[in-house]
Amino acid sequence: MTKGASASALARSVRHGDLSALECVTQALEALATPASGAAVTDRLEDSARQQATQLDTCRERGETLGPLAGVPFAVKENICTLDGRSACGSRSLAGHRSPFEATAVDRLRRAGAIMVAKTCCDEFGMGSSGEHCAWGPTTNPWDPERVPGGSSSGSAIVVARGAVPLALGSDTGGSARQPAAFCGLVGVKPNYGRVSRWGLVAFASSLDTIAPMTRTVSDAALALRVMAGHDPHDESSSSRPVPDFESSLGKGVSGLRVGLIREFRGHDSLHPAIAVAVDRAARDLEAAGAELREISLPVASYGLPIYYLLSSAEASSNLSRYDGVRYGVRSQGGDDLLGMYEKTRGESLGPEVKRRIMLGTYALSAGYYDEYYGRALRARAVLRSQVERQHRELDLLLCPTTPQPAFRLGEKTREPLEMYEGDLFTVLASLTGQPALTIPAPERVGGLPLGVQLIARPFDEMTLFRAARTLEQAGFRSGSLEPESGQNS
Amino acid sequence: MSEFQAVIGLEVHTQLKTRTKIFCRCEIAPGGEANRRICPVCAGLPGALPALNREAVRLGVRAALALGADVQRESAWARKNYFYPDLPKGYQITQHQQPLAIGGAVEIDPPEASARSIALERLHLEEDAGKLLHGRSAQREFGSGLSGVDLNRCGVPLAEIVSRPEIRSPDEAVLVLEELRSILRVTGVSHGDMEQGSLRCDANVSVHRPGEPLGTRVEIKNLNSFRHLRRALAYEIERQSALRADGGSVAHETRLWDEARRCTRAMRSKEEEHDYRYFPEPDLPTLRVDDRLLAEAVTDMPELPRALRERLVREYALEKADAYRLVLNRGYAAFFEELARGVNHPRLAAKWTLMEVTRLLRERGEKITESAIRPGMLAEVLRMLEQGVISTLSAKRVLQACCDGASPAEIVDRLDLRQITDPEEMEALCETVLAASPEEVASYRAGNRALRAHFIGQVMRQSGGRANPVLADRILARQLASRHGPSDGDGRGTP
Numbered sequence: 001m002t003k004g005a006s007a008s009a010l011a012r013s014v015r016h017g018d019l020s021a022l023e024c025v026t027q028a029l030e031a032l033a034t035p036a037s038g039a040a041v042t043d044r045l046e047d048s049a050r051q052q053a054t055q056l057d058t059c060r061e062r063g064e065t066l067g068p069l070a071g072v073p074f075a076v077k078e079n080i081c082t083l084d085g086r087s088a089c090g091s092r093s094l095a096g097h098r099s100p101f102e103a104t105a106v107d108r109l110r111r112a113g114a115i116m117v118a119k120t121c122c123d124e125f126g127m128g129s130s131g132e133h134c135a136w137g138p139t140t141n142p143w144d145p146e147r148v149p150g151g152s153s154s155g156s157a158i159v160v161a162r163g164a165v166p167l168a169l170g171s172d173t174g175g176s177a178r179q180p181a182a183f184c185g186l187v188g189v190k191p192n193y194g195r196v197s198r199w200g201l202v203a204f205a206s207s208l209d210t211i212a213p214m215t216r217t218v219s220d221a222a223l224a225l226r227v228m229a230g231h232d233p234h235d236e237s238s239s240s241r242p243v244p245d246f247e248s249s250l251g252k253g254v255s256g257l258r259v260g261l262i263r264e265f266r267g268h269d270s271l272h273p274a275i276a277v278a279v280d281r282a283a284r285d286l287e288a289a290g291a292e293l294r295e296i297s298l299p300v301a302s303y304g305l306p307i308y309y310l311l312s313s314a315e316a317s318s319n320l321s322r323y324d325g326v327r328y329g330v331r332s333q334g335g336d337d338l339l340g341m342y343e344k345t346r347g348e349s350l351g352p353e354v355k356r357r358i359m360l361g362t363y364a365l366s367a368g369y370y371d372e373y374y375g376r377a378l379r380a381r382a383v384l385r386s387q388v389e390r391q392h393r394e395l396d397l398l399l400c401p402t403t404p405q406p407a408f409r410l411g412e413k414t415r416e417p418l419e420m421y422e423g424d425l426f427t428v429l430a431s432l433t434g435q436p437a438l439t440i441p442a443p444e445r446v447g448g449l450p451l452g453v454q455l456i457a458r459p460f461d462e463m464t465l466f467r468a469a470r471t472l473e474q475a476g477f478r479s480g481s482l483e484p485e486s487g488q489n490s
Numbered sequence: 491m492s493e494f495q496a497v498i499g500l501e502v503h504t505q506l507k508t509r510t511k512i513f514c515r516c517e518i519a520p521g522g523e524a525n526r527r528i529c530p531v532c533a534g535l536p537g538a539l540p541a542l543n544r545e546a547v548r549l550g551v552r553a554a555l556a557l558g559a560d561v562q563r564e565s566a567w568a569r570k571n572y573f574y575p576d577l578p579k580g581y582q583i584t585q586h587q588q589p590l591a592i593g594g595a596v597e598i599d600p601p602e603a604s605a606r607s608i609a610l611e612r613l614h615l616e617e618d619a620g621k622l623l624h625g626r627s628a629q630r631e632f633g634s635g636l637s638g639v640d641l642n643r644c645g646v647p648l649a650e651i652v653s654r655p656e657i658r659s660p661d662e663a664v665l666v667l668e669e670l671r672s673i674l675r676v677t678g679v680s681h682g683d684m685e686q687g688s689l690r691c692d693a694n695v696s697v698h699r700p701g702e703p704l705g706t707r708v709e710i711k712n713l714n715s716f717r718h719l720r721r722a723l724a725y726e727i728e729r730q731s732a733l734r735a736d737g738g739s740v741a742h743e744t745r746l747w748d749e750a751r752r753c754t755r756a757m758r759s760k761e762e763e764h765d766y767r768y769f770p771e772p773d774l775p776t777l778r779v780d781d782r783l784l785a786e787a788v789t790d791m792p793e794l795p796r797a798l799r800e801r802l803v804r805e806y807a808l809e810k811a812d813a814y815r816l817v818l819n820r821g822y823a824a825f826f827e828e829l830a831r832g833v834n835h836p837r838l839a840a841k842w843t844l845m846e847v848t849r850l851l852r853e854r855g856e857k858i859t860e861s862a863i864r865p866g867m868l869a870e871v872l873r874m875l876e877q878g879v880i881s882t883l884s885a886k887r888v889l890q891a892c893c894d895g896a897s898p899a900e901i902v903d904r905l906d907l908r909q910i911t912d913p914e915e916m917e918a919l920c921e922t923v924l925a926a927s928p929e930e931v932a933s934y935r936a937g938n939r940a941l942r943a944h945f946i947g948q949v950m951r952q953s954g955g956r957a958n959p960v961l962a963d964r965i966l967a968r969q970l971a972s973r974h975g976p977s978d979g980d981g982r983g984t985p
Contacts, residue, residue, distance in 0.1 A: 081537035089536065099537060101530050202536040207772035235539050236774050315772060318571050321580020322534045326639065342573055365571070365767035374769060 002027045004163040004481060007072045007220040008247075011113065014071030017060060021053035021071030021115065028073035028117045031164035039139050040155035040162075042078050043085035043119040049073065052115045069227060070113030075159045075168040078119040079126055079152075080211065081200040082106050085119040089126075089202050090134040090152075093323040093330050093349035103200020104235070105169065105211045105228040112227045120155025120168060124351045125320065126176050126204040128152050129423050132414055133353040140410065142184055142482055143449055147407040150180030156214050157184040161482060163216075167224050170212045173204050174308050175402075175427025177212030178439040182402035182452025185441040185479025187469065188214045189221045190427075192460045193434035194239040196225070197232030203319040205312035206237075208431045217478075218440070218469045222246035225462060244463050250470045255290030257396040257464065259283070263297050265400040265426050275401045275451050278442035282453045283399055285475040286468060296395070300387045301429050303380055308428035309421060310364050310377035317361030320354065356417060385433045392458045397468055401426050402439040402452030426454060436462045440469050441479040450479045494697040494731040497704055498663050498723060499611075499655035502670060503648045504680040505618070505688035506549040512617050512647035513540030513583065520686060524623065524631040524640035532617075532645035534578030539773050544783070546647035550590050550615045551779055551787035553649055553679040556794055557670075559594030559613055561787075563779050567771035572764045575639050576620040584616035584650075586768045590777065596653065596673070597796050598665040601811035608666050611652040615777075618646040649679070655694060655704070660723035664716050667691055668818060672795045676820045684715050691719055696740070697730045705730065706740040710754055712747045722747035726754050798823060806836035815844055821858035822847075825865050832869030834876055842868060846889055854893065862893045870898040880909050883955040910957045913965070919957060920965045923948045934970055942966065 002010060002024050013019035029049060032041050056071055076082055079089040081099035088094040106116065123133040131154025132138040139154050141147040142161040149158050153170025157180035160168045170177035172190040181188025189212055196211045203209060213224040226247065231240035261283055266276065287293045325331030325345035332348045335341030350358070364373035391398070403423055413420040430437035436459075439452040453472070457465040469477075510517055514531035530538035554561045568586035591613040599605040620641040623631060632638035651670065657663045671682040671689055681688040691713045696705035710726055713719045725747075730740050744763070745754040793801070795817045802813040802823070816823045826843045830836040847868065851861055868889060875885045884907040891901045902908055910916055923945060924931050934941040942963070949962040 087536065094536065097536065099530075099535070101535075101537070103537065199539055200537045203539075203773075205772075234541055236541055237539075237772070314769060318569050318581050318767070318769070321571060321573065322536070322578060324573060324575075324580060326575045327533065327578060327641075328535070338575065362767065365769055367765045367767075370767075370769075378770075 003031055004216075005166060006217045007069060007074075007114075007166040007215065008217075008223055010072050010166060011066075011068060011070045014056075014060070014113075015066050019071070021056040021060075022050065024071045025049045025053040025073050025115050025117060028165050031162065032075075032118050032159060036142070037159050037162045037164045039137075040120050040149075040158035041075070041118045042088065042121050042136060042155065045084050045117055045119070048084040049115050049117045052110075056113060056115070067111065067113030068223060069109060072114045072167060073117040073165045074109060074114050075118040075120050075156055075165050076106055076116055077122050077153050077156045077168070077170050079122055079171055079202045079204075080106060080169055081202065082116060082119065084116060087119070087202070088135075090122045090124040090136065091323070091350065091354070092135040093325075093346075094328075095135070095330055097329055099200070101200065103211070104197035104232045106200065108228050109169075109224065114167070114227075117165060118159065120153075120159060122154060122156075122170075123152035123176075124354050125202065125316070126152040126171055126173055126209075127316065127353050127357055129175070129179055129420050130154070130408070130410075130413065131180070132410065133351055135351060138410060141407045141449070143445075144407065144447075147409055147449065148183070150183030150407060152176040153180050153212070153214065157181055157186060157188075160184070160186055160214050160216060163482065166215060166220055168214045170214050171201055171204075172210050172212040172431070173208045174312060174431045175424045177214055178402050178427050178437060178452070178454065179423065181214050182439045182441070182454075183407040183450065185445075185450030186214050186216060187218055187221045187438065187440055188212060189225060189438045189462070189465070190430060190436060191225055191229065191462060192239070192436040194237050195243075195436070195460065195462065196228045197235040197238045199232055199234035203315075205315040206319060207315060208308075208312055218466055218473045219247055219250055221438070222250060222462075222466045239460065241460055246463055246466050249463055250466055252467050253289055254286055254468050254471045257286075257291045257468065258294065258394060259286055259291045259397045259399050259468070260294050260296040260391055260395040262301060262398055262400045263295050264299060264301055266295075268404060268425070270404040270422065270425070271401060272405045272446065272451075274444065274446035275404070275406070275442075278444060278451045278453050279399065279401050281442065282472055282477065285472055285477075286399070289471045289475070291397075291468070294395070296391055296398075298387065298391065300384050302425075304384065304428040304432055305421060305425055307377045307380045307384065308424065308432055309360070310373050311381060311432075313357040313361030314364045314374045314377075315361065316354075317358045317365065320350070320358055323350065325349070353417070381432050384429075388429070388433050388435070396458065396461075396464050398456040400454050400456070402454040403427070406446055406449035406451055430456045435459050436465050438465045438469050440472055440477045443476040443478070445479070453477065492731045492735065493699055494727070494734060495700050496658060496723070496727040497655045497696050497698065498657035498659075499694040500653045500657065500663060500666060501692040501694070502651045502653075502667065503690040504553075504651065504674050504682060506546050506647040506649055507678060507680055508543060508545045508549065508647055510543055510545075511645035512543050512546045512615070513645050515543075516645065518646055522642065524638065524642060526642065528641045528644065532578070533641050534580075534644075540583060542774060542777070543647065546615060547590070547777065547779070548783060548787050549647075549679045550613065550649050551783060552677055552791070553651070553674060554591030554594065554613045555788055556673050556677045556679070556791065557591075557594035557596065557610060557613065557651070559591035559610060561591045561779055561784065562588065564588070565590045565614070565777045565779075567774040567777065568768045569771050571767045574619070576622050576641075576644075578620065578641060578644055582617060582619065583771055583774070585614035589614035590779075596666050596669050598662065598669050599796060599799065599810075599814070600665055601809075601814050606662070608656045609654040611654050613649055613651045616648050616650060618643050618648050620644040655696075655707075660720045660727070663693065663723055664720050667716065667719060669795060672818060672820065676792050676795065687714075690714065693719065693723060695723055695726050695730070697727055697734060705734070706742050708740060708742070709744045710747055711744060711757065718747055718749055721749075721752060722754060725752065729754065802826075806830055806840070808837060808840050812837075812840045812844060816840060819858070825858050828865035829869050829872075832866060833872045835872075838876075839868075839872060842872060846886060850890060850893065862895070863889070867892050867898060874898065874902065878909055878911055878958060880907050881950075881955055881958065883950070884909065887955070906954070907956055910953055911961060913961070916957065916961050916965050917969075919949055919952060920945075920962060920969050923952055924966070924969060931970065942970075945970075
């Protein structure tokens with residue numbers, strides 16, 4: 001039974017010949033076909049996956065060396081372009097869209113032997129924190145069918161939480177991988193901005209977008225990131241820094257590391273007491289493992305939300321201009337002239353949340369308002385960055401909650417977008433500074449729902465992030481397993 | 491033209507001569523089937539990202555250096571947002587607040603006016619948009635009754651060069667654009683071809699009474715040739731002056747030159763201007779020009795037009811106007827310099843280059859750099875002319891004939907064009923001519939001196955252009971003055 005097995009364990013079995021890639025992939029495909037996972041899947045890649053698995057098995061029989069992810073089935077959020085399957089971004093405007101090229105991150109995973117088995121649903125173009133803003137309908141949390149899985153990487157979180165695949169790619173612009181990972185009891189890593197090429201990741205907010213691995217174990221996240229990371233000539237914002245071998249240093253512990261607990265986040269009004277307890281427990285466990293703990297004050301962090309929503313919406317308003325029905329995607333019939341065609345097409349094919357962000361962003365960039373909104377947000381981002389940098393002169397890691405609350409009820413926040421935005425308070429910090437951040441599930445649940453604790457490391461220091469996360473994992477930070485088909489179909 | 495003074499500024503877009511596009515590796519080539527030279531990047535597909543072509547930056551820096559502009563070690567990319575079907579991303583990647591180069595100047599030194607230096611505002615890089623196809627060209631590509639979008643041009647690298655509003659007349663504007671084109675061509679930065687669209691020009695123009703503040707500025711688009719530029723500016727200056735003279739005011743707007751109707755038409759008013767919502771392009775890092783790139787940009791920097799003109803005047807004692815015309819097309823200047831090395835009278839060589847060579851090239855539909863007419867060939871012809879071996883008329887025939895490969899000397903022999911310089915032969919020739927025209931001779935002797943030119947013409951015709959006109963004239967004069975002229979009709983002159 002491969003269900004629930006980690007990626008590294010599966011790859012080991014496949015390399016050793018204990019398990020065929022075809023078996024791995026077949027079981028993943030079957031698991032994805034169940035109603036509970038099926039709702040999260042927009043495209044199940046039966047044929048291409050089986051074919052690639054068979055090829056891989058043939059290579060093994062011939063004695064060829066297999067990659068570190070040999071035979072590992074994985075899923076990809078549908079805002080990431082892949083040659084197999086649709087890349088519709090949860091948007092009607094790209095219904096049925098097939099990309100003629102593949103994201104570098106996906107390409108690298110496949111070259112390492114991983115086999116893509118599904119594309120997963122998401123909030124439209126990555127905008128939303130609940131999975132409810134997907135053109136193909138909402139999905140539900142595997143731990144509680146009345147609650148949201150989180151978003152925007154909702155589908156990827158669901159299929160990993162369900163154990164159908166050990167690894168899925170999400171994207172994280174302001175928390176879109178970390179928040180659903182926290183809601184679904186997973187490890188979710190937002191790598192440093194530029195660590196993984198954005199080539200093939202459909203842009204939402206280009207200065208913030210990252211491709212993020214979502215897994216059940218820390219070592220799987222480390223392995224996937226190591227494979228995906230590194231410079232890519234297709235993406236000028238990708239970094240040429242060397243990529244360390246994250247897995248080999250995982251066990252080094254946290255002795256001597258200095259960890260700062262962000263007071264403003266730990267003591268935030270909106271924070272659920274159980275999450276506060278989880279963060280405190282993480283602090284204690286790290287301390288017990290030899291880390292030095294400090295409480296720090298970062299008042300500027302509370303400006304993260306307005307800065308984030310201004311900048312990300314401004315960039316989105318530009319990035320989404322291309323969905324005009326002229327070249328690809330959906331074009332509405334009946335517009336009288338060019339402007340009419342644009343208005344009708346965009347009016348009918350983009351969802352309300354996306355339109356809200358486009359309007360917000362367009363306003364923030366408009367002549368006469370630029371300085372007051374976009375320009376000011378840019379300057380504030382620079383201040384935020386330098387203040388966090390100052391903290392890092394003495395601190396290796398920052399510790400805080402991932403979300404203020406566990407997964408909320410479906411429909412609970414759709415009427416109040418600002419309330420939904422407020423849930424991103426703790427995740428936007430690392431997005432704005434570009435630093436790597438990781439969420440790991442707390443040992444306790446509240447009302448059956450997982451809780452996430454977040455670690456943030458110095459720029460490009462994912463290594464330290466993984467070491468601390470592994471320490472916590474060994475101290476019990478992992479979500480228990482879901483009952484098979486627990487929760488319900490959505 | 492009236493009490494008003496025009497103030498003109500130019501915005502020139504020039505296509506950089508790179509092999510591939512500015513943000514992807516699609517090849518650039520004119521013509522061809524629509525939408526064949528495109529990729530996910532230049533077609534603006536979801537998930538695609540731009541990656542800068544360094545050669546475009548090198549050419550931009552080279553142009554900036556040639557124009558004396560201040561190349562910025564750090565410049566930035568920005569997005570200019572607007573919707574149009576030929577703009578696949580819904581924004582153009584350009585440079586806004588931090589251009590590649592600031593300042594510089596175009597110096598014009600027209601033969602008929604004094605030299606002026608027109609300051610430049612800036613030079614920045616950007617990507618081109620695609621083209622909309624309508625009518626027949628659309629029908630060929632997309633089927634009848636449809637308009638279409640051709641994205642082949644999307645992402646072609648452009649440099650935009652903006653002048654300060656320091657130009658005072660349509661003629662001056664043309665001179666500035668010609669000089670700029672000449673610089674862009676000679677430095678290898680651009681083909682600078684207005685017909686092909688690799689050089690495009692918009693103009694800002696206003697009028698004011700000298701001493702008063704500047705008037706409201708109007709932008710004119712669609713100036714696709716030097717002639718359009720001159721006509722559109724003249725029209726617009728006239729229009730604005732007339733408006734102002736009648737007490738009206740000029741609207742701040744963008745107008746389009748309509749060549750068919752020879753007028754400018756309002757395109758959009760200030761209120762309808764796009765709000766381009768410029769902001770920093772997050773997909774591209776700061777553009778840094780390092781020492782290596784600067785060094786590469788100045789490699790083999792040729793002599794710039796102004797320096798070349800000055801040198802031609804100084805070194806070959808050319809007339810300023812001839813030097814100007816030679817330098818306008820660098821191929822001509824190079825041809826001339828090679829030619830000048832082989833002749834004694836460079837001024838004559840310059841005239842021949844500008845007149846005869848130009849005429850022959852036009853007839854043959856050739857470019858000077860690729861023509862069969864070579865400078866060495868013309869030098870030989872001119873030497874024979876200088877030495878009196880052939881006449882000017884024959885020289886033209888020889889030049890024309892040797893386009894087909896034979897050497898000038900061969901042609902002179904083959905066509906028997908060697909000039910008649912032998913006095914005895916010339917005497918006989920003149921006598922024949924006078925003997926055949928007794929009435930004209932009588933008329934001449936009666937005082938109609940203008941007929942002398944007629945006699946020379948006859949001698950030239952009789953000799954098939956070979957007679958030396960100076961010698962012929964001298965001998966004719968003597969024979970006409972002589973009593974024993976052939977008009978006596980004794981047939982002595984008959985050969």
